[in-house]
Amino acid sequence: MIGSPRAADLLGHPRGLAFLFATEMWERFSYYGMRALLVLYMVDHLLGPGRAEGVIGLDTLKRALEFAFGPLAPQPFASQIYGLYTGFVYLTPILGGYLADRWLGRRYTVCLGAALMIAGHFMMASESLFLVALMTLALGNGAFKPNIITQVGGLYRQDDPRRDRAFSIFYVGINVGGFFAPLVSGTIGETLGWHYGFASAGVGMAIGLAIYLSGLPSLPMETAPAPVAESATRGDRRGLLGLLLLAPPAILFWAAYEQQGNTIALWAERFTDRHVDLWFWRGEIPVTWFQSFNPLMIFLFTPPLVALWARLSAAGREPSTIVKLSLGCFGLGLAYLILALAAATRDEGLSSWLWLAVYFTVLTLGELCFSPITLSLVSRLAPPRSRSMAMGAWFLTMFAGNFLGGWLGGFWSSLSGAGFFALIAGAAVAAGAMIELARRFRADLILD
Numbered sequence: 001m002i003g004s005p006r007a008a009d010l011l012g013h014p015r016g017l018a019f020l021f022a023t024e025m026w027e028r029f030s031y032y033g034m035r036a037l038l039v040l041y042m043v044d045h046l047l048g049p050g051r052a053e054g055v056i057g058l059d060t061l062k063r064a065l066e067f068a069f070g071p072l073a074p075q076p077f078a079s080q081i082y083g084l085y086t087g088f089v090y091l092t093p094i095l096g097g098y099l100a101d102r103w104l105g106r107r108y109t110v111c112l113g114a115a116l117m118i119a120g121h122f123m124m125a126s127e128s129l130f131l132v133a134l135m136t137l138a139l140g141n142g143a144f145k146p147n148i149i150t151q152v153g154g155l156y157r158q159d160d161p162r163r164d165r166a167f168s169i170f171y172v173g174i175n176v177g178g179f180f181a182p183l184v185s186g187t188i189g190e191t192l193g194w195h196y197g198f199a200s201a202g203v204g205m206a207i208g209l210a211i212y213l214s215g216l217p218s219l220p221m222e223t224a225p226a227p228v229a230e231s232a233t234r235g236d237r238r239g240l241l242g243l244l245l246l247a248p249p250a251i252l253f254w255a256a257y258e259q260q261g262n263t264i265a266l267w268a269e270r271f272t273d274r275h276v277d278l279w280f281w282r283g284e285i286p287v288t289w290f291q292s293f294n295p296l297m298i299f300l301f302t303p304p305l306v307a308l309w310a311r312l313s314a315a316g317r318e319p320s321t322i323v324k325l326s327l328g329c330f331g332l333g334l335a336y337l338i339l340a341l342a343a344a345t346r347d348e349g350l351s352s353w354l355w356l357a358v359y360f361t362v363l364t365l366g367e368l369c370f371s372p373i374t375l376s377l378v379s380r381l382a383p384p385r386s387r388s389m390a391m392g393a394w395f396l397t398m399f400a401g402n403f404l405g406g407w408l409g410g411f412w413s414s415l416s417g418a419g420f421f422a423l424i425a426g427a428a429v430a431a432g433a434m435i436e437l438a439r440r441f442r443a444d445l446i447l448d
Contacts, residue, residue, distance in 0.1 A: 120202075
């Protein structure tokens with residue numbers, strides 16, 4: 001069987017959840033630590049004269065992108081590379097899901113993915129292997145990501161009421177790693193050197209793999225990988241059709257959301273007054289630290305938000321799944337409208353860092369209404385023997401969203417700050433409008 005209905009033995013949940021929580025926390029530490037440095041590293045260092053020429057494949061990639069999009073200065077080129085990398089991070093999970101479901105099983109595929117990511121992070125120390133390292137990291141993530149998430153669902157029966165709460169707890173683990181990553185890897189990269197920052201991300205992934213291996217006895221048991229696809233039931237087809245209906249707005253959501261590691265980093269570096277004068281600390285906030293705001297708010301806001309949903313549920317007033325999704329998209333749009341206002345009122349000076357604090361607060365509330373709910377939704381609706389592959393297929397929305405986000409990031413240099421942030425807000429609001437249309441006309445296809 002996929003998962004055994006074991007008695008809860010750790011804070012009301014199976015012990016395996018703690019190991020998966022910690023493994024994912026360190027994997028996200030490695031991912032967000034590298035991501036915090038990536039665009040700054042390219043714009044401020046790698047793409048400069050005398051360095052870019054030594055990167056294997058970089059000239060070919062630039063010619064290909066310029067053939068499609070026209071001439072690219074360093075910043076738009078860096079945004080395109082960022083979008084391609086983060087996009088492929090979410091394209092490869094469909095391969096990792098297939099590999100697990102049909103050949104290796106989820107445990108071996110997670111270990112393979114972690115090993116590839118460790119190698120990729122340390123390869124970032126060599127400038128010439130920059131693109132090779134990014135591809136290795138993307139392949140490793142593809143093997144790792146869908147299979148560790150589906151193991152969370154495998155700890156519970158389909159009708160277990162703890163299931164959705166488990167995904168919220170797991171999502172906190174993602175963001176604990178995301179919080180510390182810019183503080184550690186970002187600070188090391190900005191002060192000691194880029195390559196030391198990238199290496200620290202590799203150390204984090206190695207810790208995550210060690211935790212996962214130590215927790216194997218507590219993880220869900222697996223059936224033998226299925227050699228052929230099983231026939232889909234009518235319920236399977238309806239569930240997958242519902243997920244397909246949500247794919248286009250999800251793509252727009254991720255295109256807007258993923259500006260955090262791209263153009264938001266540039267806004268923080270070049271147009272934000274990062275000086276802080278508080279009674280307990282005075283100084284300037286490092287650029288990479290802003291990428292800790294979102295994960296910090298995730299684990300601060302998740303407990304009260306989950307408690308709010310529980311109180312509303314007891315009163316019969318909890319929003320449906322699809323309403324939460326549209327609220328998440330509209331919240332994301334509002335976050336970018338806040339930055340558009342900041343840019344419009346900036347004049348020639350710098351914008352206060354408090355604008356970014358408000359932006360991240362609103363963005364985080366929107367994310368909590370969207371991202372963990374979609375993970376639970378996919379885990380519940382996917383056919384059991386193809387669950388990893390279905391999760392990988394859902395990550396294709398993140399692939400497309402990140403690719404679109406990289407393309408949109410290319411407009412950063414040609415639009416005003418207010419115009420650019422209004423454009424990104426429009427993408428998020430359009431996503432919410434599409435979900436509302438789905439709610440009105442085909443809500444029967446989506447789990448409420």
